[in-house]
Amino acid sequence: MEANPRSTGRLPAAFLTPGSSSFMDFLADHSPGLLPGSRPLPPVQGAVEAPHGTTIVAVTFEGGVVLAGDRRATMGNVIAQRDIEKVFPADEYSAVGIAGTAGLAVEMVKLFQLELEHFEKVEGTQLSLEGKANRLSTMIRGNLGMAMQGLAVVPLFAGYDIDREKGRIFSYDVTGGRSEEQQGFAATGSGSVFARGAMKKLYRDNLGEQEALTLVVQALYDAADDDSATGGPDLARRIYPIVTVITEDGYRRLTDTESSGIARAIVERRLEQPDGPRAELL
Amino acid sequence: MTTPFYVSPAQAMQDRAEYARKGIARGRSLVVLQYADGIVFVGENPSRALHKFSEVYDRIGFAAAGKYNEYENLRIGGVRYADLRGYTYDRDDVTARGLANVYAQTLGGIFSSAAEKPYEVELVVAEVGVVPDGDQIYRLPHDGSIVDEHGSVAVGGNAEQISSFLDQRHRDGMTLAEALHLAVQALSRDPNGAEREIPAERLEVAVLDRTRPQQRKFKRIVGRQLARLLEAQGAATTPTDAPSDEQPEKPQQ
Numbered sequence: 001m002e003a004n005p006r007s008t009g010r011l012p013a014a015f016l017t018p019g020s021s022s023f024m025d026f027l028a029d030h031s032p033g034l035l036p037g038s039r040p041l042p043p044v045q046g047a048v049e050a051p052h053g054t055t056i057v058a059v060t061f062e063g064g065v066v067l068a069g070d071r072r073a074t075m076g077n078v079i080a081q082r083d084i085e086k087v088f089p090a091d092e093y094s095a096v097g098i099a100g101t102a103g104l105a106v107e108m109v110k111l112f113q114l115e116l117e118h119f120e121k122v123e124g125t126q127l128s129l130e131g132k133a134n135r136l137s138t139m140i141r142g143n144l145g146m147a148m149q150g151l152a153v154v155p156l157f158a159g160y161d162i163d164r165e166k167g168r169i170f171s172y173d174v175t176g177g178r179s180e181e182q183q184g185f186a187a188t189g190s191g192s193v194f195a196r197g198a199m200k201k202l203y204r205d206n207l208g209e210q211e212a213l214t215l216v217v218q219a220l221y222d223a224a225d226d227d228s229a230t231g232g233p234d235l236a237r238r239i240y241p242i243v244t245v246i247t248e249d250g251y252r253r254l255t256d257t258e259s260s261g262i263a264r265a266i267v268e269r270r271l272e273q274p275d276g277p278r279a280e281l282l
Numbered sequence: 283m284t285t286p287f288y289v290s291p292a293q294a295m296q297d298r299a300e301y302a303r304k305g306i307a308r309g310r311s312l313v314v315l316q317y318a319d320g321i322v323f324v325g326e327n328p329s330r331a332l333h334k335f336s337e338v339y340d341r342i343g344f345a346a347a348g349k350y351n352e353y354e355n356l357r358i359g360g361v362r363y364a365d366l367r368g369y370t371y372d373r374d375d376v377t378a379r380g381l382a383n384v385y386a387q388t389l390g391g392i393f394s395s396a397a398e399k400p401y402e403v404e405l406v407v408a409e410v411g412v413v414p415d416g417d418q419i420y421r422l423p424h425d426g427s428i429v430d431e432h433g434s435v436a437v438g439g440n441a442e443q444i445s446s447f448l449d450q451r452h453r454d455g456m457t458l459a460e461a462l463h464l465a466v467q468a469l470s471r472d473p474n475g476a477e478r479e480i481p482a483e484r485l486e487v488a489v490l491d492r493t494r495p496q497q498r499k500f501k502r503i504v505g506r507q508l509a510r511l512l513e514a515q516g517a518a519t520t521p522t523d524a525p526s527d528e529q530p531e532k533p534q535q
Contacts, residue, residue, distance in 0.1 A: 015359035
């Protein structure tokens, strides 16, 4: 039987074999060439030049979680793209933000979204948040060969846990190692060091949604302030960070008007106090 | 070795068709109707776990009557087909027409292959358009043919009678509550003409709603929302079966 999704002929046997609810498992059986991890690695000397995405931050608040990212992609010292999108909905109750090689990361997210949707359609129920985080782990591990050639993808995964009724953040390393962030905030990408420093000083337990939204944009501003690969709010071109929020009502991306409101307010304040809000000494 | 008796191809096909039709007729009927904002699927289903309707893709829904394991297999095959196609090309390139074609080829292949028993299933594949004119409903009988349907369609046990009942009463631009009420009315009619009550817990209802802001338009209607819709219409219609000319009030949503 022809293994060909383009033909309008009869469904090949692999399509009608009961068993796995995983789209990746199906791809591995049916057309492994489409799986990112199963491609042979070309032998290359040195690093491959490709656009890299930079900083992603996430913060939990009472009733949900906020995930945001800057808009810059760099290739060496060149700004490859000013308005790249690096935060995506994974499904109705979770989102993923990507740092690392942009091309591979976007493909990974596309497959991850499909993996969750496929499971939901076949099983009639959603994966648990842990289950989703574990699937992403497997996908990152599949990219290890590429990562060793300098094409790493390191995402940040955030979602609303319907069973525990709270927002949760999972961070990863290049080998697919996964850890849940217990202190309520996390960052990944080249500017993450600065963003984490800012969040450490600004985060508190009883944040409301609006405060959490301001906090992530503050952290991105600080990251852009000290990391050349992270882009700050670009008022002239009207390019603002992508800010998303997930609560029990599901995923929502802030409109441009909303995120520009937050970004403009922060820029306004920084004109007077360039280093941002001050924390207490003791 | 014994020589098999000669059976004419026409006779063999007739036997197989009869076998499949009998299997389908044992299943409960279900109906699929167009309404103003999309397409509604209504069926009697005592089980909450084994669905007759499900989502295949953003705008495409699937309904089946007949043998569970067979249509479940086809459903999963369809989901895999749609997801693979969307992954290879784009989400817009997954269409009900393409899916219906693949199902028809599959059912037809199984039906005419002497080595396999024919599937005792009848499928409906529906796609909700951006505007009502873009809606597509395909009915796929057991033998691999495709019927392009408009307005309303019924499959399963008592399909013919229910279809003609629906044909007379269905009109374009019905509200969801009106369409749901008509569907329940059609399903509650026994073959001998008597009516019986189908309680809301035994109804399985799903919609493809073009007004949903999400990319995925399929949604199950359960619990309070279903009760509210059934009630909204119950209060607004006259007790007679005949379609009334007066405009029923809009359901509160």
